Amino acid sequence: MHDYQAQLALYINGEWHDGGDRRREPVLNPATEEVIGQLPLATSADLDDALTAAAVGFERWRITAPGERANLMRRAAELLRQRAEEIGRLITLDQGKPLPEAIGEVRRAAELLEWDAGEAQRAYGRVVPSPHGLSQSVVRQPIGPVAAFPTWNVPSISPARKIGGALAAGCSIIVKASEETPAAACALVRCFADAGLPAGVLNLVFGVPAEVSAHLIASSVIRLVTFTGPIGVGKHLAGLCAERMIPAIMELGGHSPFIVCDDADVEAALDHGVSGRFRNAGQICTAPTRFLVHARHYERFVAGFVDRARALTVGDGFADGVAMGPLANARRLDAMERMVQDALARSGRLAAGGARIGNKGYFFQPTVLVDVPDDAEAMTTEPFGPLALIAPFEDLGAAIAKANGLAYGLSAYAFTNTASIAARLGAELEAGTVSINHLGGALPETPFGGLKESGYGREGGAESLDGYTTVKLISHLNG
Numbered sequence: 024m025h026d027y028q029a030q031l032a033l034y035i036n037g038e039w040h041d042g043g044d045r046r047r048e049p050v051l052n053p054a055t056e057e058v059i060g061q062l063p064l065a066t067s068a069d070l071d072d073a074l075t076a077a078a079v080g081f082e083r084w085r086i087t088a089p090g091e092r093a094n095l096m097r098r099a100a101e102l103l104r105q106r107a108e109e110i111g112r113l114i115t116l117d118q119g120k121p122l123p124e125a126i127g128e129v130r131r132a133a134e135l136l137e138w139d140a141g142e143a144q145r146a147y148g149r150v151v152p153s154p155h156g157l158s159q160s161v162v163r164q165p166i167g168p169v170a171a172f173p174t175w176n177v178p179s180i181s182p183a184r185k186i187g188g189a190l191a192a193g194c195s196i197i198v199k200a201s202e203e204t205p206a207a208a209c210a211l212v213r214c215f216a217d218a219g220l221p222a223g224v225l226n227l228v229f230g231v232p233a234e235v236s237a238h239l240i241a242s243s244v245i246r247l248v249t250f251t252g253p254i255g256v257g258k259h260l261a262g263l264c265a266e267r268m269i270p271a272i273m274e275l276g277g278h279s280p281f282i283v284c285d286d287a288d289v290e291a292a293l294d295h296g297v298s299g300r301f302r303n304a305g306q307i308c309t310a311p312t313r314f315l316v317h318a319r320h321y322e323r324f325v326a327g328f329v330d331r332a333r334a335l336t337v338g339d340g341f342a343d344g345v346a347m348g349p350l351a352n353a354r355r356l357d358a359m360e361r362m363v364q365d366a367l368a369r370s371g372r373l374a375a376g377g378a379r380i381g382n383k384g385y386f387f388q389p390t391v392l393v394d395v396p397d398d399a400e401a402m403t404t405e406p407f408g409p410l411a412l413i414a415p416f417e418d419l420g421a422a423i424a425k426a427n428g429l430a431y432g433l434s435a436y437a438f439t440n441t442a443s444i445a446a447r448l449g450a451e452l453e454a455g456t457v458s459i460n461h462l463g464g465a466l467p468e469t470p471f472g473g474l475k476e477s478g479y480g481r482e483g484g485a486e487s488l489d490g491y492t493t494v495k496l497i498s499h500l501n502g
């Protein structure tokens with residue numbers, strides 16, 4: 024087995040720190056609940072060092088030519104690709120997802136970095152014609168050192184998105200990656216170090232999340248915060264940013280509707296719906312969760328969903344043929360049990376699953392609930408676990424209203440074979456991404472982010488550097 028512990032270290036000003044007399048926190052394998060490593064936590068002095076390093080690193084990186092920044096990012100992405108299998112194993116070990124999924128995630132992280140490298144060279148400005156003899160240039164400049172807080176459910180993609188945007192724009196960055204799934208972030212940072220990134224441009228710390236975020240965001244060095252995680256934490260961090268009037272990119276939760284219209288290809292909807300719901304044990308913010316199915320197909324859809332859910336092999340992500348691993352932490356297991364009990368107490372019906380598997384490891388059955396009232400916890404709060412909620416509808420307008428009825432607005436899905444219905448759904452569903460007749464996905468070339476309480480700002484696509492740059496008008500009166 025890979026030496027997991029050897030990965031775990033802080034990276035500050037171009038140097039690795041793997042412990043000393045720092046406090047440490049155990050990292051668990053969610054499939055076995057065994058301790059697989061001891062993660063060093065940053066001291067207050069470490070955070071100050073990271074801030075100083077980021078300030079100095081920014082002065083150097085901001086004047087590094089975009090082509091040079093892009094080349095270095097591409098070298099790091101290539102190293103990441105070469106190390107994908109090894110890093111995938113680290114992810115399966117601390118996060119739990121099946122190994123092929125974990126390796127695929129690392130490869131996707133490399134693609135995201137390559138996309139952002141290209142955007143470094145496309146951060147165009149413009150010249151604005153003037154009737155008054157002025158030369159008016161609008162330029163984009165890097166916003167400054169960034170404090171980044173990626174999430175635990177995609178331990179490679181989430182830091183890669185934030186590092187990619189920052190470095191491509193010419194910003195330096197301090198990443199506080201997840202303490203529960205730290206190894207992939209360490210491995211990613213190692214790729215940048217090995218690619219020759221100058222000291223201070225990229226720093227990696229771990230710690231007590233609330234202490235680290237309060238410390239970093241209060242510093243005048245930090246000019247932007249980027250966070251992926253729950254809405255409540257996002258609001259808290261946005262409040263800290265407001266105190267310093269600095270902007271933030273917030274990628275928060277979702278509770279995504281999946282509408283199956285009366286003219287839909289039901290089998291295709293089932294294939295996509297089941298795989299989307301149970302991928303990563305349901306711990307994906309864009310996953311479809313609320314299945315709204317036209318009454319004509321309702322019974323067939325529920326039966327098909329239940330059959331497919333029961334056929335999924337749940338087990339250790341390292342085992343062959345496993346479709347779904349454990350939940351990533353005990354909190355999700357507790358949440359699944361609570362949401363199922365609450366739904367059943369409110370007249371919901373269990374169509375499949377509903378219980379923990381075994382008593383070692385955070386395994387939970389792929390679960391299907393029907394007839395769940397709208398005020399049940401699972402209907403109003405993102406499940407973030409292997410729990411599907413299916414309800415019938417008669418009128419498409421009512422289904423759209425229900426889809427839009429929560430404070431979330433991250434992703435929405437629909438299946439229909441009628442162009443005018445597809446157009447209506449695209450126009451009326453309140454979500455940052457609407458995917459019709461497929462599962463969508465946060466691709467490198469497309470913008471990803473939410474509406475409403477799902478957050479603001481975008482990662483990826485032509486918008487990738489928007490949050491990491493400021494717009495400046497330079498106006499020159501010609502003599």
Ligand code: NAD
Nearest residue numbers: 174201232233236251252253256274275276308354405407
């Ligand atoms: P949690 O409150 O324990 O923490 C969530 C994440 O936020 C962790 O990575 C934690 O380190 C970080 N965090 C918490 N307080 C922080 C602070 N003050 N400053 C900086 N970081 C802080 O929640 P959880 O149990 O991990 O997840 C709960 C819910 O969050 C899930 O059910 C899901 O709905 C949502 N979630 C969404 C995403 C996403 O991709 N949008 C990712 C993870 C969790």
